Amino acid sequence: MDPRCTMKSGVLFVMVFTLADAVSMKTQAYFNRTAYLPCPFTKGPNISLSELVVFWQDQKKLVLYEHYLGKEKLDSVNAKYRARTSFDGDNWALGLHNVQIKDMGTYDCFIQRKTSKGSVILQQTDTELSVIANFSKPEIEVQNVTRNSGINLTCSSKQGYPKPTTMYILITNSTNSTHEHSGDMQISQDNVTELFSVSISLSIPFPDGVCNVTTLCVLETESTKIYSRLHNIDLPESRFVQEERKSWIACIIIIVLLITGIVLSYLVKLCWRKQEQPGIS
Template sequence: MGTGDSTMGPGIILVLMTLLYSGAAYLKSEAYFNETAELPCQFLNSQNLSLNELVIFWQDQKKLVLYEFFLGKENLNNVDPKYMHRTSFDQSNWTLRLHRAQIKDKGIYQCIIHHKSPTGLVSIHQKDSELSLFANFTEPEIVQMSNVTGNSGINLTCSSEQGYPKATKMYFLLKFENSTELEYDGVIQTSQDNGTELYNISISSYVPYPDGMSNVTIFCVLKMKAMKSREWEFLSKPFYRVPSHPLPVAHQPSWITAASLITGIFLCGMTYFLWKKKKKQRAVLSNKETTRMEKEKNEGIEERVKIHVPESNDKEVQYT
């Protein structure tokens, strides 16, 4: 091979691949459950090689092929059935997209590129990436397990579902009127779905109330690891606990007392008005009924007079 020959020799390729492998580090890739994951290859293609002279494929840690692009064409013959019709190749950035990612898809993937030379296929690039999967838990839900025992405390349970990875912490948070906050742990139970591998979690606890504090808002807090090494915190809807007996009237604000008094006066006035109106209506109806009865009585008397009293111009009856 001459000094002006630009073709790589086997020795140079071997050294290059050794450097690539020795300095290789996993690329980090993250995706949400049931969404699209990206598996990068990071091939620079500094020699502007044509896709028609390259064989590009991705394989998982079990050496199962996800996708293969063979000399300018997709080749499905070597693709494992679990990945069939779940991938697409973005040629602009040398990235493979894995659609409908499942928890079981997490792990190490390899992008491998071969170049077709006169002597056969030569490996020119390999890059490993680690895929992590996440799924947000549902909003935690608090359920009261028994009635309040006086003012001493309450039995509660809280649950959340369909998350990944495992929650790092779950507890009850009490917030009082004077801005005091208290945390209470409990018995945590975790289960995993055999199909989706998503986690369900619940916590049960007896939550006591400090002396002299009756009005309290309770939250259920769930913490989990999220993308980019962050920790997310999920809160339940507030669960309110109020005193088991009504507040004395003397403790009620003055505007509530005034509003109650005005409302009472208004209702009394409306009641009296309606009673007077109904009384007047009954009086009118009674007068009308009396007038009608007197009219009928007079008409009856007139009829009887017409029948039994003879007229003054009647002729004398003749007998033969």
């Protein structure tokens, strides 16, 4: 029986066909973009579209599009696919627009030819569609930096698919020594779009002997790596260093005041001596 058998005017139309080996293909599309479902016709190069019935259906047997003897036929198209498809007759492919995560799955294309005995399936193409969405550039948020608690960081990225594999932060200090820090990823999925958001929160020990570090967050998926912008962090000095610096500043101020006092005292004495000298007649 034809996969599209329908009942019209009380008559059941049964399509007779000879099914050749089905062709299996894979295609990938970006979220909210257009997916192309190929149906290359190789069995009859001299047959025109006006002699054929070409249609696509999804894994639930819902019809996406039908080209019937040279014309589009909309009455058999499921409501969820209306106004979402376009047929490329030159390349024998169907464009499925505004692709969502829920559109992933297998799609079948059938090419039939009308005969006096019914319809004969000349070719079937099965296409497995996968959908991807690029995660946003990871963003680093510095929550707290102290000598005692270390560096508290959060890195987050949004609206991606499929689920990421790992996320970590690279810390490079002023001596160009780089260390990788990772933690448990917090992953959430949007109920409507089915896209993922991910974050990690880390408390990284404070490096010894340095005053600043550079941080970089890396998000890895099955096919790519996404990097955050470099983030510079100036590390606070220890209390001992701060107190030592204050002591040095206080000493410098005292020394400057003493020198200033000595200079002023000398100038005052010099003025008095000039005033006490008798005038020359």
